[in-house]
Amino acid sequence: MESFILTPSRRVRRTPFSDRVEQSGLKAYTVYNHMLLPTLFELTEADYHHLKRHVQVWDVGCERQVEVRGREATRLLQMLTPRDLRPMLPGRCYYTPMVDETGGMLNDPVTVKLAEDRYWVSIADSDLLLWIKGLAYGFRLEVDITEPDVWPLAVQGPRAETLMERVFGPAVREIRFFRFSRLPFNGQELVVARSGYSKQGGFEIYVDSAEVAEPLWDALMQQGRDLEVRAGCPNLIERIEGQLLSYGNDMTRENTPHECGLGRFCDTLTAIGCAGRDALLRVAVDGPIRQIRSLAIDGAPVPPCLDPWPVYAPGSTTRVGEVTSAAWSPDFDTNVAIGMVQLSHWTGGTQVEVETPDGGRMATVRSAAFI
Amino acid sequence: MESFILTPSRRVRRTPFSDRVEQSGLKAYTVYNHMLLPTLFELTEADYHHLKRHVQVWDVGCERQVEVRGREATRLLQMLTPRDLRPMLPGRCYYTPMVDETGGMLNDPVTVKLAEDRYWVSIADSDLLLWIKGLAYGFRLEVDITEPDVWPLAVQGPRAETLMERVFGPAVREIRFFRFSRLPFNGQELVVARSGYSKQGGFEIYVDSAEVAEPLWDALMQQGRDLEVRAGCPNLIERIEGQLLSYGNDMTRENTPHECGLGRFCDTLTAIGCAGRDALLRVAVDGPIRQIRSLAIDGAPVPPCLDPWPVYAPGSTTRVGEVTSAAWSPDFDTNVAIGMVQLSHWTGGTQVEVETPDGGRMATVRSAAFI
Structure with a gap:
């Protein structure tokens, strides 16, 4: 290339x-x-x-940091994420999936609680500031929202x-x-x-x-x-290898946190006030029908993954997922990958076929990251 | 470099x-x-x-297009911009400065009116979708907001x-x-x-x-x-040369549309419903205290402008503006530039000094673009 x-x-x-x-x-x-x-x-x-x-x-x-401060800072933060922020004390960092009103991922920042009324949201690659400002304006919240240097x-x-x-x-x-x-x-x-x-x-x-x-x-x-x-x-x-997700690569607004394997950071039942709570309640109970998985892709080193690579049931045209990140791993002596795989094929050890730009490759779905 | x-x-x-x-x-x-x-x-x-x-x-x-459709699409569009959208008919494209509740520029898209209840907002480089979604959610508007391909x-x-x-x-x-x-x-x-x-x-x-x-x-x-x-x-x-502004280069959230020379696209008095209207009313009447100007910078071709270059009154340490875009123009046989210049120095023909990475240069503020 x-x-x-x-x-x-x-x-x-x-x-x-x-x-x-x-x-x-x-x-x-x-x-x-x-x-x-x-x-x-x-x-x-x-x-x-x-x-x-x-x-x-x-x-x-x-x-970049989005700083939220003011009397209603905690209320606003809870609107952003299905993670229950009530146990969060100053001095803590929380990994916080942030979702829109449909439960779609808008960002997956680390939120830093500097004080009871002051947070830094350390954002991945989307202008989350605009969503936060939109909510604050719409709900007339007593907060100040800035992008400090x-x-x-x-x-x-x-x-x-x-x-x-x-x-x-x-x-x-x-x-x-x-x-x-x-x-x-x-x-x-x-x-x-x-x-x-x-x-x-x-x-x-x-x-x-x-x-x-x-x-x-x-x-x-x-x-x-x-x-x-x-x-x-x-x-x-x-x-x-470590299955560290990248917003924009492995997940987009199309995906719920549960699909992204971030269900453990969601307390949808108790995260009252979260804008996406209504949309996520059912998936929180039933679970998602596709989910992020690590995969090992057979054969020689794959090219960079620039568009999602379709994943099929072996020898079939039934699409069962897509790979969104891939690279050759010297330590594991295989191509390591991250992708979204459907329920029918996400069990560890399942064989699937990945359509790479170099042709079809056999791959194995893993139950965990490469560690 | x-x-x-x-x-x-x-x-x-x-x-x-x-x-x-x-x-x-x-x-x-x-x-x-x-x-x-x-x-x-x-x-x-x-x-x-x-x-x-x-x-x-x-x-x-x-x-990218942000598509807004639904019964309250026009109401939502008017919340975004100080331009009066009432005369806009389907089939029209409007250049629309879009501002936050403080009157700060969030984007400067062309808005395309496809039908009475359907718009495409053809955005510059910021995730304006998130602001639009935030407002729609906060005000419970009957609209659907998408990013169509x-x-x-x-x-x-x-x-x-x-x-x-x-x-x-x-x-x-x-x-x-x-x-x-x-x-x-x-x-x-x-x-x-x-x-x-x-x-x-x-x-x-x-x-x-x-x-x-x-x-x-x-x-x-x-x-x-x-x-x-x-x-x-x-x-x-x-x-x-044509003074076509670039969002993120020549203007940011720090700037009002009036500062950006976009006052002619603002009808702040009549754009009732615009989120930034309260903040902009005073500047709409009094005018801004700094404004976008074209400048001609003397001397050899300048390097690319990667950080704003301070502009000073000649021979002084009084800062009167900054240059944000610059390039050598073969047709005008000078360095052409765009910058924000204070009221005291923005009259066409005023001499100023620009601090480039190659040292100070004399420059002339122009009353119009290079045409």
Whole structure:
């Protein structure tokens, strides 16, 4: 497949880390929330091996924050998601499927509760701000909704904790998964959460001042030299292995959270006030008729998945699903994939046929991610 | 400046024209509405000269449509824009600034009125669908809001009418500016409007069936061979000369339509029901304190404008505006630019100083576009 240049413009916003990223051997970008997201430094496979062994610093400044604050902030947040937010305390991060009034996925952000009346919604690639503002206006809610300049920087990989402790001190080790602390750096307090878009462990630092960005990047690189730290980015192979979903790739507004395997983050019966609750009540009880699954696709490395690949019952023309992300995995020595598979074929071990641009391939539906 | 590859993925959607575009010598893309938008074929200057002399076919499939239909469709549309929609008849296209409850620009689409109760909103680069859905849900409006698969194809340039007549027949000549007709092609009826994102004249064809896409592309290329037709795309130089604004580049949610020079499309006093009306009433009467202007920047060709360039009063540190788009114009033999300039300096002929990445440059504010 041919490669094309990405034309730079103001509309495709840079982050305060972009200069450092480009000085670190960047080769490719994508655009995410109208912003640059690095996608490749060395080779996808080399980036992958490095991520699984060492530690990487990721410019995920494109994870824009929608800040909701005010007396009715919690009420508004509960309108957005079928996850019950009543147990959520300040200091917690919740993975929150967000749905429209039909139960269709609008985004799958991590919501950060900064205070009883103040949240950051750390969004995937859709202008969720507009939906939130629309609801707030329609329901005349006493809230203020903004897009503050906060640029998350992720530190991911098995050596992430060691590196983070050197830069932020031993308090880093006390942060539990999906919790955050405010830790000092260069005289500023930064929100540091144990989270991130990999299965290798790590942290996300919510950098809310452009002045801190390069000093923080440089400190991580200098302190991590012996840990073989380098610039990195979300890795296609690693995220597919771990079944980390990508909004716009593996799910769209067409899908309910239950179809996306996110039923465990939905408390539809008790999430009273959620705009999509009526639409989701039946699927919450009966379950969905198709669901996200990991698949292993036989044969040589597949090309990139740019349009959904149809999935058929073997030797038949009955369509039973589609593959939406796929890549060759060196560690599992097979093509790993994520797709939506119908109830009739979603049991682990079921054989299906995937129509790739290179022709039909046999594939096996898995009961779990590649771990 | 270095160039980086755009990583392909399903999330960055292809259009039914993408294969043809890539076969036509495409060199670069941008991402617009989560979709590929071609940006370069030969060289920006060569593409520019060709556009101004001949005719080009543009894949603007990324101009997604938000379809609003139902009994309260017109009421909802009027909530979105300060333009008075009461005179709008079916068959008309209106350029419609769309604002939030603070009067901030959310998008600047062309709205197409298909029928009394059915509209297509042909959007610029923001998920306006989410705002529209939020309002409809909040106000319990009897409307259906969808994103139909409609991929506009633009035919632009001084020879556009000649080419379009060959493909769609003489009825093309009857279409007035910002009107549309339904014209047959390959047994289907397509909405054909006299509109487009250039000042060279032309049409936009709202292709609502993927099957028609390549036959239509091929017909335009074959019928236009002696007209020197070729694949093209919105051209940075030409659009700056003509002061065609780009949402996300020249304006954001920070700006009112009046600041964007779009006051002539606002009827704030009579646009009763517009969500931003209260916020805009004062500015509609008093006028804005800064406004979009064309500027001519002295000296050698400037680099691309990736972040707003500050504009100062000459020899002073008083900031009086910013430049958001700039390019070298061969026809005007100067750097042409678009920026926001304060009231004190926006009179045509005023000298200002622009801080470019290459250093300060003298520039002249113009009273009109480069035409």
